Amino acid sequence: MTPDERTPERDWRRSSYSSDNAACVEVRFASGTVGVRDSKDSGGPLLAFAEPAWSHFVAGLGSAPR
Numbered sequence: 001m002t003p004d005e006r007t008p009e010r011d012w013r014r015s016s017y018s019s020d021n022a023a024c025v026e027v028r029f030a031s032g033t034v035g036v037r038d039s040k041d042s043g044g045p046l047l048a049f050a051e052p053a054w055s056h057f058v059a060g061l062g063s064a065p066r
Contacts, residue, residue: 014039 012026012035026042028035034054037046049057 012037012042
């Protein structure tokens with residue numbers, strides 16, 4: 001994602017499981033790409049994944065042993 005794709009801020013979503021200590025990440029879905037950033041540093045670096053890669057990652061979380 002380019003810096004221009006970091007906006008608007010309203011498109012970023014935080015997990016409903018996150019707590020008030022802000023120890024979480026935020027995600028944004030845009031143009032076939034999923035952006036991931038640190039909620040404490042919204043202007044800092046971010047990771048970008050293709051939607052299929054993100055879907056595979058999230059599906060794997062549900063099958064991980066606890």
